[in-house]
Amino acid sequence: MKRKWILLNAAMLAGALLIVISCAVNPVTGKRQFMFMSEAQEVAMGISYDPQVLATFGVYDDPELQAFVQARGTEMANISHRPNLEFHVKVVDSPVVNAFAVPGGFIYLTRGILAQFNNEAELMGVIGHEMGHITARHSVSQMTKQQLGTLLLIGGMIASEQFANYAQYAMQGMELLFLSFSRENEREADALGSEYATKMAYDATKMADFFNVLNKMNMASSHGGVPTFLSTHPDPGDRYNAVLRDSKAWQVSLGLPSYKINGDSYLQLIDGIIYGEDPKQGYTDDNTFYHPGLKFKFSYPAGWKLTNAPTQVTVQPEDGKALILFTLSNQKSLQAAADSSLVQYGLKLQRSERRTVNGLPAIVTLSKQESKDQSTGAVSTTAVLSYFIEYGSMYYLFHSVSAEADFANYANIMEASMKTFARLTDPYRLNVKPDKVYVKTVPRTGPLSSAFASFGVSQDMMNELALLNNMELNDQVKAGKLIKIVSK
Numbered sequence: 001m002k003r004k005w006i007l008l009n010a011a012m013l014a015g016a017l018l019i020v021i022s023c024a025v026n027p028v029t030g031k032r033q034f035m036f037m038s039e040a041q042e043v044a045m046g047i048s049y050d051p052q053v054l055a056t057f058g059v060y061d062d063p064e065l066q067a068f069v070q071a072r073g074t075e076m077a078n079i080s081h082r083p084n085l086e087f088h089v090k091v092v093d094s095p096v097v098n099a100f101a102v103p104g105g106f107i108y109l110t111r112g113i114l115a116q117f118n119n120e121a122e123l124m125g126v127i128g129h130e131m132g133h134i135t136a137r138h139s140v141s142q143m144t145k146q147q148l149g150t151l152l153l154i155g156g157m158i159a160s161e162q163f164a165n166y167a168q169y170a171m172q173g174m175e176l177l178f179l180s181f182s183r184e185n186e187r188e189a190d191a192l193g194s195e196y197a198t199k200m201a202y203d204a205t206k207m208a209d210f211f212n213v214l215n216k217m218n219m220a221s222s223h224g225g226v227p228t229f230l231s232t233h234p235d236p237g238d239r240y241n242a243v244l245r246d247s248k249a250w251q252v253s254l255g256l257p258s259y260k261i262n263g264d265s266y267l268q269l270i271d272g273i274i275y276g277e278d279p280k281q282g283y284t285d286d287n288t289f290y291h292p293g294l295k296f297k298f299s300y301p302a303g304w305k306l307t308n309a310p311t312q313v314t315v316q317p318e319d320g321k322a323l324i325l326f327t328l329s330n331q332k333s334l335q336a337a338a339d340s341s342l343v344q345y346g347l348k349l350q351r352s353e354r355r356t357v358n359g360l361p362a363i364v365t366l367s368k369q370e371s372k373d374q375s376t377g378a379v380s381t382t383a384v385l386s387y388f389i390e391y392g393s394m395y396y397l398f399h400s401v402s403a404e405a406d407f408a409n410y411a412n413i414m415e416a417s418m419k420t421f422a423r424l425t426d427p428y429r430l431n432v433k434p435d436k437v438y439v440k441t442v443p444r445t446g447p448l449s450s451a452f453a454s455f456g457v458s459q460d461m462m463n464e465l466a467l468l469n470n471m472e473l474n475d476q477v478k479a480g481k482l483i484k485i486v487s488k
Contacts (some may be wrong), residue, residue, distance in 0.1 A: 105134060
């Protein structure tokens, strides 16, 4: 649940795309191919999409880091296959390890992936990879196979497809970021990343090392409704060795005297970067969700799973037969929030009443929704109990959803959760500090585990931090080496 939770409007994006079929020369391959979007439309789409991305994830608050990635991106753009295209490289405030490319020259790196890099060469390899998707127009090609505005990004938000429509709208329009590229596209982007980074005199073999780290992390899963790198950038097969071969071939071809890694300078650049979830964007403790940024809290049923996605929170039991969805309305009044939600989901109102929830004005509605199975013709009915709550100048909404046949089993426990929404005033809960990456100098030569111990790293964190440093705990580290640890 991000700053102000601006809900994305997929229709705005779709309206900006005046799709045309034309025959153009691919900037990378030099071959003529059918394109469903002109370059001008591609750029216009990126410009219209960028503020939505930043409103959803937030810009990571580190001007020096932002300036650094933009400067390196601009330098790389000049030696790319599309030097006349203006590229924009930005760091977004997400703990997920991923990077995204949007047509028109927009590249987004999460703070999560920057924390995972151990040198500038890895960073430049991944920027080159994302730039390769843009220069080869992979996203444009993918978009011709999709119908934006009808796609749903569900992956991991909820367990049951039955309630998919209740999780779709807050992330609707994000599909462009999370289109999964083909293995052929990935192979080409890997090769272009190797080419671009090496032409800038970076050791692009380090990109292979980073991909190896991702495999160790098993990063193909989704995190809080936002896909991780390997889920949007599938391994084209033997990726590690292919990147090594490409990078070494370019090094031989260019014949430069040396290739940059820039480990220490990069680590110093990210010293203090937030690691993992940022509590100010919402956190859970003892079955209560706290949001220090927006100063509210609510409890949820024991044993249910809470997922804090960029624009919404979902809570669901293990059996997947019910769902509590919590998000923010973009309407201008409490009644408008209730009315628009009913229309949006095609709900048939059964009853509505005004109440107060812990002193806050609220509207409570009970609705039903009928849906028809296109293959069997069977009609199913879903029951929805909703709470619309006014807090300050914002309008929050809960939807508690279950099949009508199961609703009696879940209604009371879901309503009890919605009734706990309240102001957050406890200074202890408001002032929780995030974990951060700190760069330390190894005091004496010895195994990495000993270096961690000297900095007070707990035993249960050592394996995670070894991976963060792309090392093993028994690796020997020399006195004076810089390593990463995590602490408050």
